[in-house]
Amino acid sequence: MVDLHLLLQGFATVLSGYNAVALVMGSFFGIIIGAIPGLTATMGIALLVPFTFGMNPFTGIVMLLGIYTGAIYGGGIASILIKTPGTPAAAATVFDGYPLAQKGLAGKAIGMATIASGIGGTFTALCLTFFAPILANFALRFSAPEYFALAVFGLSVTVTLTGKSPLKGIISGCLGLLIAMVGLDPMGGFPRFTFGTVQLTGGFSFVPMLIGLFALSEGFRQVEVILTAPKVSAVLTNIIPRLRELKECTRTFIRSCIIGLIVGVTPAIGAETACFIGYSEAKRTSKHPELFGTGILEGVAAPQCAENASTGGDLLPMLTLGLPGDAATAVLMGALTIHNLQPGPLLFRDHTDLVHQIFAGMITANVVFVILGLTFARFFAKVINIDRRFLVPLIFIACMVGSYAIGNDIFDMITCVFFGFIGYVMIRYDYPVSPMVLAQILGVMMESNFRRSMAMSQDSLLILVTRPIALTILILAAFTTFTGIRRQRKSLQMEEELAAAAAAAREGRQG
Amino acid sequence: MANLTMKKADVIAVVIVIPICLYVFYESGKWPVPALLGRPFVIPRGVAAFLLATALMLLYRALTGRAFPLEKRLEGADLRRVTGAAVLTFGYLFVVERIGFLGTTFLYALLFAWVLGERRWLRLILFGILVPFVVFAIFSTALHVPLPRGWIEGTLRDHGFALLLR
Numbered sequence: 001m002v003d004l005h006l007l008l009q010g011f012a013t014v015l016s017g018y019n020a021v022a023l024v025m026g027s028f029f030g031i032i033i034g035a036i037p038g039l040t041a042t043m044g045i046a047l048l049v050p051f052t053f054g055m056n057p058f059t060g061i062v063m064l065l066g067i068y069t070g071a072i073y074g075g076g077i078a079s080i081l082i083k084t085p086g087t088p089a090a091a092a093t094v095f096d097g098y099p100l101a102q103k104g105l106a107g108k109a110i111g112m113a114t115i116a117s118g119i120g121g122t123f124t125a126l127c128l129t130f131f132a133p134i135l136a137n138f139a140l141r142f143s144a145p146e147y148f149a150l151a152v153f154g155l156s157v158t159v160t161l162t163g164k165s166p167l168k169g170i171i172s173g174c175l176g177l178l179i180a181m182v183g184l185d186p187m188g189g190f191p192r193f194t195f196g197t198v199q200l201t202g203g204f205s206f207v208p209m210l211i212g213l214f215a216l217s218e219g220f221r222q223v224e225v226i227l228t229a230p231k232v233s234a235v236l237t238n239i240i241p242r243l244r245e246l247k248e249c250t251r252t253f254i255r256s257c258i259i260g261l262i263v264g265v266t267p268a269i270g271a272e273t274a275c276f277i278g279y280s281e282a283k284r285t286s287k288h289p290e291l292f293g294t295g296i297l298e299g300v301a302a303p304q305c306a307e308n309a310s311t312g313g314d315l316l317p318m319l320t321l322g323l324p325g326d327a328a329t330a331v332l333m334g335a336l337t338i339h340n341l342q343p344g345p346l347l348f349r350d351h352t353d354l355v356h357q358i359f360a361g362m363i364t365a366n367v368v369f370v371i372l373g374l375t376f377a378r379f380f381a382k383v384i385n386i387d388r389r390f391l392v393p394l395i396f397i398a399c400m401v402g403s404y405a406i407g408n409d410i411f412d413m414i415t416c417v418f419f420g421f422i423g424y425v426m427i428r429y430d431y432p433v434s435p436m437v438l439a440q441i442l443g444v445m446m447e448s449n450f451r452r453s454m455a456m457s458q459d460s461l462l463i464l465v466t467r468p469i470a471l472t473i474l475i476l477a478a479f480t481t482f483t484g485i486r487r488q489r490k491s492l493q494m495e496e497e498l499a500a501a502a503a504a505a506r507e508g509r510q511g
Numbered sequence: 512m513a514n515l516t517m518k519k520a521d522v523i524a525v526v527i528v529i530p531i532c533l534y535v536f537y538e539s540g541k542w543p544v545p546a547l548l549g550r551p552f553v554i555p556r557g558v559a560a561f562l563l564a565t566a567l568m569l570l571y572r573a574l575t576g577r578a579f580p581l582e583k584r585l586e587g588a589d590l591r592r593v594t595g596a597a598v599l600t601f602g603y604l605f606v607v608e609r610i611g612f613l614g615t616t617f618l619y620a621l622l623f624a625w626v627l628g629e630r631r632w633l634r635l636i637l638f639g640i641l642v643p644f645v646v647f648a649i650f651s652t653a654l655h656v657p658l659p660r661g662w663i664e665g666t667l668r669d670h671g672f673a674l675l676l677r
Contacts, residue, residue, distance in 0.1 A: 054654040164579060167569045171528065174562035178535060181555055188545045192555070193538060223596045224589050226627055390638055393623035396600060397616060401646055405656040410608055417600055429520040430579055447554045454549035 002129050006353055010360030014062060022059045023361065026066025027368045028376075033067065034074020035380050036391070037084045038222045041071035041271075042328040043215045047395070049207055049335045050402030057339035058354060062361040064335050068328055069311055069365040072271050073117040073373060076304050077380050080109045081232045086384075089271030089307045092279040096292060096299025103295050107236035107377070108245075112297045113304040114373035115241055116253065120305035121366030123257040124264065124312030128319075129359040136320040136348035144452035145463050149473035151446035154323045156481040157267045158438045166485050168431045176439030177446075179204060186448040187455075199411045206334050206440065208403035208416040213433050214331065216399045216420025221427060222392050232384045239377050241297070249301040252282050256305035263306070264313020270326035271307040271314075278306025312362065319343050319358070322445065327434040330441055338406075517581045521573035528566040535559035595626035611661020616643035 013019060026048070033044035044067045052060025075090030080097035093113060100109040142150070159166065159173035182193045183203030194200040256278040263274040282302030283292040292299050314325035315332070322344035324330035333343055341347060341354070348355050373380070403416035423433050457463035465471050515523075536559055539552035572578060585593060599622055607615045621639030629635055650656040 050656075051649075051654065054656070167565055167572070170565045171524070171562065171569065174558050174565065175528075175531075177558045178531065178555070178562070181558075185542070185551050187549065188543060188551055190543060190551075192542065192551075193535075220593060220596060223592050223627065224585065226592065387629075389624050389627040389629040392596075392627060393620050393638075394642065396596070396623065397620065397642060397646060400600075400603065401612075401650060401658065404658070405650055405654070408657060410604070410659070413607070414604055417604055420600075421597060428585070429515075429517065429524070429581075431524075450554055451549035451551070454553075459549070 002133050002359070003352070003356060006356035007129065007360055009353070010357040011364065013058065013357050014360045014364045018056070018059050019062050019361075022055065022063040023066045023365060023368055024372070026063035027070040027365060027372055028066075030067035030070025031074035031077070031369060031372060031376075031380055032383050034071035034090075035077040035086045035383050036386065037078050037082070037086050037384070038218060038225070039071075039395075040087045040214075040218065040328075041068055041075075041089070042331055043218050044068075044071045045328060045331045045335070046207075046211045046214045047398050047402060049211070049331065049338065050405045052335065053338070053405065057341060058357055058361075060339060061336065061341075061358060062365070064332055065358070065361050065365045066368065068332065069121055069308065069362070070369045070372070072308055072311055073114065073121070073304070073369050074380065075307075076113040076117065076300070077110060077377075078384055080106055080113065080300070081234050081381055082384060087271075089275055090303070091272070092275040092303035093300055095279060095303075096295055096297075099293070099295030100297070100300065101234050104234075105238075105295070106234040106381075107239040108241065108297065109300050110236060110377050110381075111239040111241045111374065112245065112249070112300050114239075114370055114377070115246065116249070116256070116301040116305040117308040117373075118366055118370035119253050120257050120260050120307070120309035121311055121369070122363060124261050124309045125359070125362040125366055126312075127261055128312035128316055128362060132316055132320050132355075132359070133348060135316065136345040139321055139345040140349065142345070142469065143467075144449040144456060145467050145470040146473065148446055148449040148453055148464065149470040149477070150321060150323055151442045151449065153473050153477040153480070154267050154442045155435075155439060155446065156477040157484065158442075159435045164430050166489075169435050172426065172431045172433065173435035173439040176436035177443040179209075179436070180440040180443035181447070186444070187451045199409075204415055204419075205403075205406060205412050207338060207406050208412040209419045209440075210331050210334050210437060211399050211403050212416040212419030212421075213423040213437055214327065215395065216416060217423025217427055217433065219392055219395045219399065220420065220424035222388060222395070226388045226392065232381050234381070236378050236381055239374060245297055249298055251285075252298050252302045253305050255281055255285070256302050257309045260306040260309020261313045264310030264325060265316055266313075267317060267323060267325055270328065271310045274310040275303035275307040278309075279303040308366070315362065319347065319355070320345060322441075324438055324441055327437060330434070330437050333441060515581075515585075516578075518573045518576070518578040520581075521569055521578050525566045525570040525573075528562060532559040532563040532566070592626060592628075596623065599623055599626065607661070608659045609661055611664040612658035613643045613647060614661065614663035615659075616646065 014023065030044055033039045034041060045064055048064065048067055052063055071087060072089050075085055075087030076093040076097065078084055078086030079090045079093035080101050083094055083098040085091045085094055097109050100106065155173060159169040182200055184201060185192055191201055259278050259281060260274045263269055263277060279302050282298055283289050286292065314329045317323040317325050318329040318333050324333050336343055341351065399416055399420065400413050404413045406412050426433055453463050464474065535555050539555045542551050544550055599619060603615060603619050617639045620642040621635050624635055624638055647658060651658055
């Protein structure tokens with residue numbers, strides 16, 4: 001159970017000195033990253049990880065939590081003002097946010113988005129605080145076969161639920177697994193796939209690779225689309241929503257909070273999915289669904305609340321089981337390991353005070369972005385107009401210098417650029433990048449625990465199916481993979497039919 | 512990458528993936544098998560076999576005309592910008608240790624902004640000067656991370672600018 005005394009101490013630590021400054025700075029930077037279309041929360045965290053090296057581990061973590069929550073919220077600002085989601089997580093906010101801006105109510109929409117995000121984020125942070133210790137306590141019973149099964153579950157969900165094509169997701173995930181094997185064998189200690197080079201003996205550096213795959217690849221993407229960046233012209237007034245407007249959205253808040261939490265806990269899907277489900281459920285259960293899409297505050301509150309409510313859910317499996325929920329939490333996990341903190345149940349046993357500080361940091365981060373969002377809304381709106389011709393080179397330089405800073409080694413910079421370019425090519429040709437990164441974390445977990453299981457059972461695979469928890473997780477993995485692939489095939493079929501119908505209609509008009 | 516259709520891209524991906532899988536099988540055959548530590552080749556070979564099967568399925572889909580349509584082709588000015596950015600970035604890697612962070616980043620920032628379409632020289636030069644010095648100040652001074660010096664910074668230090676660069 002959560003220790004309230006430690007939690008209060010955690011709040012005191014978060015609000016003291018450098019930690020408070022780091023949290024506010026992280027949140028501020030996160031909102032800016034989120035508000036600029038094309039820059040994602042994952043990219044923001046990846047970019048800022050090197051800046052946390054010189055910091056005390058908790059100061060660095062609290063800063064990254066600020067970036068994470070701030071960026072997820074910030075995406076809604078661009079959705080409302082320029083009809084382009086700042087982050088993929090804010091895609092559904094466009095539906096009602098932009099029509100509100102066209103009616104001259106951009107300020108009101110941003111105000112509602114801010115409060116809704118704050119409610120969702122705080123709810124999920126509280127859930128994380130109360131459920132994480134229970135789950136971690138349960139996970140202390142896990143042994144190698146259970147961890148192997150968990151890694152298989154995480155991998156199967158990741159490769160089947162991300163991207164358009166499951167085949168490409170699997171290829172990306174498998175390549176990630178093979179990349180994770182470069183370096184010394186986890187049990188035998190002999191070199192694997194190093195091609196005789198000393199630099200590869202320790203494997204590819206994880207953080208430069210993350211920066212490359214998530215930040216630099218997006219940088220290349222921005223180079224491609226740089227001329228299409230829209231500009232903000234709306235004037236923001238009446239930003240703080242009225243009590244009556246908030247009361248009208250109470251049911252939406254409750255619904256979206258629960259949706260966000262459930263989606264967040266599910267591996268491989270996060271805020272991007274939560275916002276759409278939150279919006280469609282709000283529309284489905286509304287007394288006036290016909291008004292959705294015409295510019296109503298409920299249509300802004302639902303997706304924003306759901307997307308931020310997924311953040312705590314994403315962190316839950318990462319902190320308690322070492323199983324990242326999505327790309328952003330994978331990067332956060334990388335940052336924690338840099339500070340010599342290994343997420344998992346042992347983190348709760350060995351660093352109880354730090355875990356409670358993280359909970360306090362997460363709750364505070366959600367309050368901080370609400371204050372910043374309401375106070376500096378006009379500034380964040382102007383940030384969208386930033387000249388990309390100067391911003392993009394800055395991103396590239398920050399990526400490369402940040403990678404170099406990890407070990408003062410040019411090889412890390414080369415790793416970042418190499419994976420950045422690979423990531424860009426992958427995005428261009430519909431290969432999802434997240435499975436590749438998640439597979440590297442889960443691959444290490446899967447391989448070492450498989451080998452341990454085999455050592456425990458004297459090379460008998462039966463150990464994986466004779467332990468009830470491991471067997472349940474493996475069955476769940478098979479079921480999720482099967483349903484995931486089936487669902488994707490169905491949606492692809494629907495897309496193909498729609499495309500064919502559109503083509504037939506075009507031909508008909510031309511005829 | 513220019514004018515590449517999704518079908519061609521899928522075929523190229525498979526052509527890259529197949530030798531990787533074969534190499535995994537080849538190299539894992541040479542590994543020692545430590546006693547009581549599980550067989551080290553099981554997972555790598557399993558992953559390679561699964562990857563190979565998936566790649567062949569992708570190839571089948573591509574050759575039977577079931578590849579997904581490409582969102583947008585990379586051509587014209589877009590292609591020139593991406594190529595310029597890639598050339599500058601890979602070039603940066605080769606010279607940053609020799610010339611040093613300050614000089615290389617000045618040129619990189621200036622040329623990159625120019626490649627992206629900025630043509631006002633005063634802005635370009637100001638940007639080129641400001642970026643390396645600000646990044647240098649953050650990393651070298653605030654975070655105590657030494658950045659590549661190269662001959663430009665070495666020369667500046669030799670001529671009495673050490674205090675400025677500290």
